[in-house]
Amino acid sequence: MTKVTPELLLHGYAAGVFPMAGSRDDPDIHWVDPRRRGVLPLDGFHISRSLARRIRRADWQITTDRAFRAVVEACSDRPETWINPEILDLYLGLAGMGFAHSLEVWEGEDLVGGVYGVTLGAAFFGESMFSRRRDASKLALAYLTHRLRAGGFRLFDTQFLTAHLASLGAVEISRAEYHRRLRRALDSEAAFDPPGYSADPSPVSSSGDSSVSGGV
Template sequence: MSCFQLGDELWFPPVDAAEDCGLLAVGGDLSPERLLLAYSLGIFPWYNPGEAILWWSPDPRCVLFPENLHISRSLKRFIRNTSYRVSFDENFPGVIYWCRRLRAGLDGRGTWITLEMKKAYTRLHELGFAHSVECWDDDQLIGGLYGVCIGRCFFGESMFSRSKNASKVVLIHLMAYLQQKGFELLDCQQTTDHLLSMGAQEVSRQEFQQYLQRANVPPYGPFVSQF
């Protein structure tokens, strides 16, 4: 099956038309309007530098429900004894900078967070749809994550850690915040052993679409962040 070619028109094909690997479409742009439409439909961009924009809707999908977060006893002990400070939306540019830098490699190309992506998500942050969680040791930014929020769903994009357990600490604080605010789920996009160890699970594409509806994520808008 061939993926769909996008042009200037603001649209996406049905997610069920995605290839087995999850690839749905290629092309288009990273305008706020297209990004918000994509997330509302369960689609996200992910591509390498120098490539056309690739749009994905994987099946299965990795998600984390706030009430299912698993925190090991050793991690609980670490959190009790640490001096780390956690903040929200205090340094979005710094978080996306470190997410990009730590994955870029020596040639600067080993990351999907292209300069175009960095600019696009910074714009979503300015519009109130992209958010960051930061972990600090004194005045040093040592960990963080960022993602997009529509309705009561947080679509995680990337996270980083420069010190022991820093990324786990921000994830725990984010999940506590999402549970307090009545969020349905955190979309993790891709499955990793790290996420599974903290309570994440896989759901089918069809189930994910149903969760989006329950999370008040309207396809085609109007879009509101409840973060």
Template sequence: MLSSEHLPEDVFGAPVIHPELAIQAYTIGLFPMADDRDDKNVHWVDPIERGILPLNEFYVPKRLKRTVLNPPYEVRANTAVEAVIRYCAASSVGREDTWINEPIIEMYMNLFEMGHLHTVECWQGDRLVGGLYGVAIEGAFFGESMFSLERDASKIALVSLVARLRIGGFQLLDCQFMNRHLEQFGATSLHRVAFRKLLDKATQVTAAFPEVVSERELRQFLQSSSQTSKTGCSMALSAGDEANIQPWNTGVGAASFGNS
């Protein structure tokens, strides 16, 4: 595992993650994490088992499908990027520490400016009530973290994300770590050797993240997902229980993409 010892430092002693380095790391299967929100160090993680969500096998439970078709929230993309990230980085009851520190947040914002980071957000009026974000490199999307302040908010964001990835021509949705929440959407895990093969193929494909999805496109996506069996469908970013902050990355006490 690479560590911040290999990274340059800013004047305050915290590692600076240059976006070009981050893109290179993601492309070979690494992703950054900190031990906690206040830690100045950054570690590059390469787990033996990698969670993924097969985009063509994404499963939407019936109740959630009805909610998505008549959503209690407005779904937007890329309108409150830093707010989404900081909600995911915040502590909550039962989860005092998270893996997202300031150097990682700065890296994410730089990637957004370069067009490599996207958010999907749920709004209740002018209040942000849930969302998720991830890194996009060619046809691969790396789910990073999600949060939910109201019922089903992060789940709705997840469904909208997968619809956008399908429409945009993405080939791979990385969820980093598997957990029980992911399984309800059809998540699965792979050995990192197999994951890297999929990643290599996905990064050879040109894809574009659509900021807007029409109602017709969403209905077509939901219809196709209803024909997907839960069996063998495993790698999703689950939104978990409502009113919690959730990460795609689990196991470090932070909100991760599949532990919402």
């Protein structure tokens, strides 16, 4: 079997597939290309009134790439996970190469939420997220989508569509449509840390799809 390297991971993402292990203890890595793909339209993130208030309260701190390993480990800290030790090492390698990034939510010194993923061209491939406080993962996604829009990204791949992601505006598209969008995104450039970018709570809280006004 071909050894999976960070470079091979990048080739996989560019081809439209992503890696998963069967479980924490499964030593094998499988390539996945779902028939239906989840994506989060960057101009369609749903911010409810309650989430907007949570963002404006600004009692949590947001950072990026400050605790990448801790975010991945927190994402795998659940009874069943597809993140095995080899996958953790591979994404640490991608982070060291500048192709993987994390966004962290802090309550004082405590890491209470976060999300991580891979960037190629103008595509962001969301891998996993976690929450240790109510709304922490939603807040992380709100800040992430705001950052991706500012950086010129064109595709936010969520891999699968879950009820949680659907409530925030994610949709499901066909494999063929996903590959079309991926090609367009890979032909473009974007920056995860755009020059002069500032994630102030007020614009973040009002930057989503305002058509959703109730609580989520």
